[in-house]
Structures are given as structure tokens and as C-alpha cells.
Amino acid sequence: MASRPERSSALVRRLLTAVVRAPEAATTLSASELDLALRLARRVRLLGRLADRLNRAHLIDALPDAAREQLASALVVVHARLRVTQWELDRLARVLREPPQMRVVALKGCAYLLAKLPNAAGRVFADVDLLFHERDLEEAERRLVARGWHGTKLEPYDQQYYRVWTHELPPLVHAEREVEADLHHNIVPRTGRLKPPGARLLEDAQPIAGESLYRLGDRDLVLHAMTHLMFDSDMADCLRDLVDIDDLLRHFTAADPAFWAALWARARELDLARPAFYGLRYATSLLGTPVPDTVLRRSREGAPPPPIVWLMDRLVPRALFPVHPDAPSHAATFARFLLYLRSLWIRMPPLLLARHLIYKFYVRRIRRVARPPQSPRGAPGPKA
Amino acid sequence: MTASDTPTRAVADLGAVEFAARLGGEGLGVRLGPFDAKLRSDVAEIVAPLYHLYRDYTLLDGDDRVFNLHLGLVTVRKWPRLANAKVRLIVDGRAPHDDLPVGQALAVLEWGLNLVIALRAHSWLMLHSAAVERDNGVLLLPAWPGSGKTTLCTALVHRGWRLFSDEFGLIRPSSGEAFPIPRPMPLKNESIDVIRAFAPDAELGPTIPNTRKGTIAHVKPPTASIRAADRSAPVRWIVFPRWSAGADLVFDEMAKIDAFMMLATNAFNYEMLGESAFTTVRGLVGNAQCFRLVYSDLDRAIELLNGLAAHDGEPT
Amino acid sequence: MASTDDLVWAEFGDDYVVYHKPSGKTHFLNSATALLLAHVLVQPKNAVEAAEELADREEAVGNADFFAAVARALAHLEHLGLVERV
Numbered sequence: 001m002a003s004r005p006e007r008s009s010a011l012v013r014r015l016l017t018a019v020v021r022a023p024e025a026a027t028t029l030s031a032s033e034l035d036l037a038l039r040l041a042r043r044v045r046l047l048g049r050l051a052d053r054l055n056r057a058h059l060i061d062a063l064p065d066a067a068r069e070q071l072a073s074a075l076v077v078v079h080a081r082l083r084v085t086q087w088e089l090d091r092l093a094r095v096l097r098e099p100p101q102m103r104v105v106a107l108k109g110c111a112y113l114l115a116k117l118p119n120a121a122g123r124v125f126a127d128v129d130l131l132f133h134e135r136d137l138e139e140a141e142r143r144l145v146a147r148g149w150h151g152t153k154l155e156p157y158d159q160q161y162y163r164v165w166t167h168e169l170p171p172l173v174h175a176e177r178e179v180e181a182d183l184h185h186n187i188v189p190r191t192g193r194l195k196p197p198g199a200r201l202l203e204d205a206q207p208i209a210g211e212s213l214y215r216l217g218d219r220d221l222v223l224h225a226m227t228h229l230m231f232d233s234d235m236a237d238c239l240r241d242l243v244d245i246d247d248l249l250r251h252f253t254a255a256d257p258a259f260w261a262a263l264w265a266r267a268r269e270l271d272l273a274r275p276a277f278y279g280l281r282y283a284t285s286l287l288g289t290p291v292p293d294t295v296l297r298r299s300r301e302g303a304p305p306p307p308i309v310w311l312m313d314r315l316v317p318r319a320l321f322p323v324h325p326d327a328p329s330h331a332a333t334f335a336r337f338l339l340y341l342r343s344l345w346i347r348m349p350p351l352l353l354a355r356h357l358i359y360k361f362y363v364r365r366i367r368r369v370a371r372p373p374q375s376p377r378g379a380p381g382p383k384a
Numbered sequence: 385m386t387a388s389d390t391p392t393r394a395v396a397d398l399g400a401v402e403f404a405a406r407l408g409g410e411g412l413g414v415r416l417g418p419f420d421a422k423l424r425s426d427v428a429e430i431v432a433p434l435y436h437l438y439r440d441y442t443l444l445d446g447d448d449r450v451f452n453l454h455l456g457l458v459t460v461r462k463w464p465r466l467a468n469a470k471v472r473l474i475v476d477g478r479a480p481h482d483d484l485p486v487g488q489a490l491a492v493l494e495w496g497l498n499l500v501i502a503l504r505a506h507s508w509l510m511l512h513s514a515a516v517e518r519d520n521g522v523l524l525l526p527a528w529p530g531s532g533k534t535t536l537c538t539a540l541v542h543r544g545w546r547l548f549s550d551e552f553g554l555i556r557p558s559s560g561e562a563f564p565i566p567r568p569m570p571l572k573n574e575s576i577d578v579i580r581a582f583a584p585d586a587e588l589g590p591t592i593p594n595t596r597k598g599t600i601a602h603v604k605p606p607t608a609s610i611r612a613a614d615r616s617a618p619v620r621w622i623v624f625p626r627w628s629a630g631a632d633l634v635f636d637e638m639a640k641i642d643a644f645m646m647l648a649t650n651a652f653n654y655e656m657l658g659e660s661a662f663t664t665v666r667g668l669v670g671n672a673q674c675f676r677l678v679y680s681d682l683d684r685a686i687e688l689l690n691g692l693a694a695h696d697g698e699p700t
Numbered sequence: 701m702a703s704t705d706d707l708v709w710a711e712f713g714d715d716y717v718v719y720h721k722p723s724g725k726t727h728f729l730n731s732a733t734a735l736l737l738a739h740v741l742v743q744p745k746n747a748v749e750a751a752e753e754l755a756d757r758e759e760a761v762g763n764a765d766f767f768a769a770v771a772r773a774l775a776h777l778e779h780l781g782l783v784e785r786v
Contacts, residue, residue, distance in 0.1 A: 035450040039476050066420050066450040072507035080656045080724070087723045091781070325454065325477035641715035641728070648726060655724060659708060662719035662726060666710040 008324035016040050020243055023053035027062055038070050043322040044239040045124050048078040052122025078122055085125040088179040095147050097212040104213050105131040105205045111215040114208045119247035127180040133202055134185040141169055149174045187224050188231060189347045196270040218252045219266045226279030227272055234343040235319040236336050242320055245279050246287045264298045273302030282316055315339055396439035404431045413444030417565030417613050420444055425457040427471055427489040433589045437568045437602060440610040453500045457493055459486060475500055491592050491600050494568060498551060502652050509664045510652040511553030515562050516545035518693040521620030522562040524553050526650045532627035535575040538603050539686050542583035547609035557660040560667040561616040566609045568602035576601045582682055619668050621692055625677045634678035635688055643674035723781050733773050
């Protein structure tokens with residue numbers, strides 16, 4: 001029986017940071033700790049990563065049967081998602097590289113995959129995210145639709161919401177497959193508070209050997225990961241995204257010690273100082289990323305007022321780390337609610353937000369839409 | 385401490401009181417074929433039926449072990465008390481579907497187990513199929529609407545076949561062998577009476593009306609099947625059944641290509657497993673005899689399938 | 701151009717099932733299409749050449765319908781992603 005005095009949230013953080021930083025640690029855990037670690041990793045989409053690392057180190061066979069089964073199953077899911085994503089990228093690239101030429105930049109998971117970065121291994125891929133020049137979006141959409149992709153069904157309001165107010169077209173899906181392709185012209189919503197110049201990101205993108213798609217430069221990749229986590233989500237159970245930041249920073253700084261030097265300047269240049277401040281702060285405090293003090297000190301330039309920092313320090317870990325599955329936490333529920341409100345706030349100006357909330361209230365209360373029955377077949381498996 | 389160090393105990397060894405305490409408290413650890421499960425429930429009404437249906441299952445004592453799944457049932461009551469009480473399935477702290485009337489709690493638990501297994505057991509090719517065994521050969525009965533596979537399966541295990549499962553044909557891709565996961569078998573509507581007549585010695589759980597599948601009653605797997613749940617076997621026959629009122633008995637060999645297509649669409653996780661699903665189905669279809677069965681009379685169908693085992697495949 | 705390494709085959713008499721590894725898709729092919737696929741994969745060729753070679757084997761030389769059928773089958777295989785124009 002695990003010792004009682006440790007609070008469940010502390011136990012959760014201890015176990016997850018242990019298996020993230022050093023997956024081999026899984027072999028030193030007690031059976032009940034390992035049992036919990038697997039459940040937690042699954043919740044935050046890190047089970048595949050754990051399985052991949054343990055597999056590479058040939059440590060899976062040393063674990064109890066029930067752990068081996070779950071890790072083996074997670075590897076199957078990882079492999080399936082990898083295959084599906086690679087194929088989708090292959091099909092998309094074929095269509096998009098036809099003349100007239102346009103530059104297409106793979107974002108997030110797809111970039112890690114194509115550029116063979118270490119955090120691609122064990123990843124449970126989901127959507128495909130691509131960045132275009134604003135002027136190329138219409139043509140890209142036209143081409144894909146002509147070749148069998150179609151928009152996912154949306155209410156007219158949601159269509160307008162997507163097209164006019166965010167940085168995305170509504171997602172496209174090919175008729176014969178299930179992977180969503182999101183076409184972006186920037187990495188944040190047009191209506192949001194941050195204004196990174198999308199065109200600059202595109203110009204500075206670099207080619208990927210053997211591919212027609214491009215990727216963001218190293219520093220831009222890191223800054224995008226930070227922006228995505230801190231300004232494009234409500235952070236609930238998003239520990240995986242912080243692990244991405246940690247993985248990328250460790251990888252790039254090991255290859256190039258001068259990486260740090262230009263990181264902050266680039267953050268300022270792209271108007272991403274705030275997410276960079278947060279990204280560095282929580283990567284160091286929660287995952288122990290080795291960031292030089294000089295960099296941390298400079299990053300304070302991007303900090304919000306101290307009371308906000310104080311509040312975020314309390315909210316962010318409660319959202320990123322999962323709640324103990326057998327011990328509900330009011331503090332975590334409240335923290336996640338506040339961060340959900342924040343996620344709306346940072347995406348939309350107040351008037352638009354009010355309109356949006358009123359509309360959603362109307363839809364939920366007045367026009368109830370029946371939820372489809374849960375079925376194991378074809379369930380878009382969030383679980384590994 | 386490994387399983388071989390301590391003698392295994394069955395759930396019945398706990399006694400009713402301790403069983404209820406565990407189920408409602410720290411959770412009941414129980415082995416379901418290859419899956420070690422931890423079950424918790426605060427629903428008073430299902431304690432006795434669960435104890436009855438699960439009494440032969442291997443008990444998993446202690447907390448210091450890794451489980452394949454953790455499942456909970458929680459009563460959700462609105463005021464005033466008793467009216468509209470619902471039950472919520474909880475998997476790792478989340479509810480995967482809407483709450484259902486508390487009277488269906490047992491069915492919710494069983495379907496919940498199916499759901500979690502289907503979502504997580506991808507080291508297996510999972511066929512949506514019944515599976516029974518005789519003389520070290522497994523008979524697969526793949527499912528689709530109107531197949532009556534659960535009724536057939538229940539009947540077969542009360543005529544000498546060992547129950548592997550009424551729902552999941554678990555196939556190990558590396559060996560092509562089927563693995564047992566004997567569980568309470570949910571009969572629907574008229575099948576309940578059919579089985580009561582066919583096998584008066586069958587042990588049934590409570591009758592549960594008004595579920596989304598109609599009236600349900602679970603049949604307890606024979607004790608011998610539960611005790612043998614660690615023994616796998618190769619697949620010898622694949623029979624695609626169809627119950628049709630008043631139909632004459634039809635039993636034909638099926639073209640392998642058709643059997644391949646049927647199994648590939650039937651499996652829960654064919655696409656997920658990719659190449660190993662393909663090679664596993666290729667092996668199953670290649671090595672087993674594949675048939676189509678149409679029946680209306682359960683006795684005749686059972687007699688015919690018994691004959692399969694006796695004559696090692698030749699339809700008489 | 702898809703390579704033979706990308707495909708896994710199952711053969712049941714005259715019927716073929718092929719698994720295409722990159723897409724994860726399983727396809728059911730009649731023997732004519734299967735033959736065409738195996739043929740085309742061995743060496744890149746255009747529809748006319750493929751049809752001519754097959755026509756030789758199938759003794760359908762000079763048959764316009766046959767050529768049309770081959771062209772259609774190739775287009776179908778291309779749509780499935782099993783072959784690619786080079």
C-alpha cells in the first residue's frame with residue numbers, strides 16, 4: 001500500500017515527472033506505483049512515449065504482465081497513428097506540391113515527424129497542421145477539395161467563426177480517411193492578443209530533406225510549442241505539450257549551445273515574449289529543463305504583473321498534470337475552469353466573446369442536439 | 385511475490401460479507417482471462433448478483449499489483465432521494481458515456497468492461513465473435529445483427545464446449561491462437577426463455593428490463609471454463625451463423641476470400657493492427673474450415689456443430 | 701512508384717487480397733487486376749505497354765476493350781494509391 005502522507009497531487013507529479021525524465025524509472029517503481037503511473041500517462045497522452053522508450057531500452061519484458069500488455073497495446077496505437085499520419089502527409093504533399101508553387105510548412109507533430117526529432121518517437125499523432133501564406137489558403141483549399149477532401153460539417157456560425165475570426169479554415173478531411181487537416185495562416189487566432197507576423201514565420205521556414213514540405217526553424221519550433229500550450233489551449237491534461245518543449249530544448253541545446261543566445265531575441269521579434277516567459281518558467285519548474293539563469297532572467301521581460309504570475313503558478317500545474325483517477329480534486333476542477341475562461345479571453349476581444357458565449361448558450365439550452373451513442377468501434381481512440 | 389508463490393483463491397473464498405466490503409471499499413481485484421481488473425461499486429442492488437456470477441473467478445488480493453483496468457460504478461442521485469437514481473460508469477476518473485438508470489447497473493458494468501477492453505487491448509486482434517473450444521480446437525462464431533451468436537454460444541457451453549467468450553475472439557497475432565476471456569453472457573429478450581428451456585441447469589443473473597438492447601439476463605459461465613481461462617488453443621472452425629425464423633438448416637462451406645472479408649470487417653481493431661491484422665486473418669482463414677450456417681431450431685444447430693468436432697470438420 | 705516491398709499478399713484460388721503497408725488499407729482484387737498490379741510493379745511502364753504485355757499472356761492481342769479495361773484498372777489502382785505515375 002502506498003504511504004498515505006503523500007498527497008495525491010504530489011504523488012501524481014512525482015510519478016509522472018519520474019517516468020518522463022527517465023523512463024527506465026518505471027522498472028524501479030513498486031507495482032502499485034507502476035499501476036498508477038500507467039493510468040496517469042494514458043490520461044495525458046504520454047503512455048506511447050513511455051512504451052517507446054522502455055521498448056528501445058529492452059525493459060518491457062522485465063515488467064509485470066499487466067504492464068507489458070498495456071505498453072504493447074500502446075505501441076500498436078503509436079504505430080497505427082504514425083502510419084496514418086505519414087500517409088496523410090504523403091497524400092497532402094502530392095496535391096500541394098503541384099504547380100503553381102506554394103510554400104507549405106508542417107507544424108507541431110508533423111514537423112517533428114518529418115524532421116525526425118526525438119519527440120516524434122512514441123507520439124500519438126492526431127491532426128495534421130499546415131501553415132500557408134494567407135494568399136495561398138484559398139488555392140490550397142480549392143485544390144484539396146477538388147481531390148477528395150471536404151469540410152467537416154459545421155453550423156454556419158461555426159464556419160464563419162473559423163474563417164473570419166481564427167487563424168484556421170474549418171478542418172478538411174479526405175472522403176476515404178479520418179485524419180483532419182487544419183490549414184493555418186498563422187499560429188494564433190487573428191483576433192487574439194498576440195500578433196506574431198505569420199509571413200515572417202513562413203519566410204524563415206526551412207526545407208526538410210527529402211520532403212516538399214517545410215518546417216519552422218529550431219527556435220520558431222520551440223516558440224510555437226510554447227505558444228500552442230500557453231495561448232492556444234486551456235491546458236487541461238496537456239502535460240504532453242510541456243514535455244515537447246522540454247524535449248525540443250534539450251535536443252537543440254545539446255546540438256548547438258548557441259541556441260539560447262538568439263532565443264529570447266527571436267521571441268521578442270515575433271511578439272511571443274509572453275508565451276516564451278511562461279514556457280521557460282514551467283519547463284524548468286515542472287520538468288527540470290536545464291535553462292541557463294541568464295536566459296531566465298531575460299525572460300522576465302515578458303512576464304505579466306506579479307499577481308498574474310502568482311496565480312498562473314498555482315493554476316498551470318493543476319491543469320497540466322492529471323487529477324488522480326481515484327481522488328477528485330476541487331482545486332484542480334476550479335483551476336481548470338479558470339484556465340478555460342482564460343483560453344476564451346485570450347482568443348477573442350470582449351465583445352466577440354460575449355456574442356460567442358450567448359450563441360453557445362443558445363445552442364446548448366434551446367437546441368439540444370442528441371449525442372451519438374458511445375461505441376468502441378471507430379471510436380476516435382484517445383486512449384492508448 | 386508471484387502468482388505461483390501463493391495458492392490462488394476464488395471470489396467465493398471471500399464470503400459474501402468481505403466481498404461486499406471490498407467491492408464497496410478499496411475495490412475487488414479479479415482476473416478476467418488475460419485481464420486483471422479492479423472493480424468498485426456503490427450500488428447495493430448488484431452486490432448479490434455479482435457475487436453469484438463471479439464466484440468462480442480468480443481473486444486478486446492486495447493492492448501492490450498492476451491492473452489492466454480499473455472500473456467503477458457510482459450512484460448518482462438527484463433530490464428527492466430514490467426518484468430517478470442513476471448509475472455512472474467511471475473509467476480512470478472519467479465517465480465515458482451518459483448515466484443510466486440504476487436498475488441497469490449490472491448491464492452497465494458488463495458493457496463497461498467490454499468498452500474498456502475493446503479500447504485498450506491492441507496487443508490482440510479482437511474479433512467481434514463468440515468462441516468455444518473442444519478437443520483443443522476453437523470454434524469461432526463471428527457476430528453481426530441477427531447472428532444469434534450469444535444464444536448459440538450459451539447453448540454450446542451447456543453441451544460440452546468450453547467457453548472462451550461470447551463477445552471477444554481474442555487472437556494473438558504472433559501465434560494465431562485464440563485466448564479465453566470467459567464472462568457472463570448477456571441473453572436478450574426471447575433468448576432468455578429459449579436457453580432456460582434448452583439448458584435448465586444454466587445459472588442466470590437477474591432479469592434487467594428496458595435496456596437499450598431490450599430485456600437482458602446474464603448467464604454464468606460454467607465453472608470449468610473459468611478455471612481453464614489460462615489455456616489458449618488454435619482456431620479450427622469459423623462458422624458464420626444466422627438465425628432466421630422458420631428457416632431450414634443450411635450449412636455450407638464458405639469461400640476463403642469471403643471469410644477473409646467478413647473477418648476483416650468484423651474485427652474491432654483490424655485497421656489499428658495494420659499488417660499484423662492482415663497476416664493474422666490470412667492465417668486464421670487459411671488454417672480453419674470456414675462455413676455459413678442458417679438455422680431456426682437451436683437443437684439442430686447444436687447437434688450439427690457437435691458433429692463438426694466429432695468428425696473433425698466434415699459436414700454430415 | 702509503389703514497390704513490391706510495400707505489399708503483402710494473400711491468395712485464395714483466383715482471388716487475391718493485398719495489404720498496402722504505407723496506407724494501411726486492404727484491397728480485394730480479382731486475378732486480372734492482381735496480375736496487372738504485380739506486373740506493373742516489377743518495372744515502370746505505361747498503360748499501353750502494360751496492356752500489350754498482358755495481352756500477349758492473356759491472348760487478347762488487338763482487343764480494344766481489353767486495352768480500355770487495363771487503362772481503367774490502372775486508374776483504379778492509382779486512385780487507391782497502390783501505384784503512382786512517374
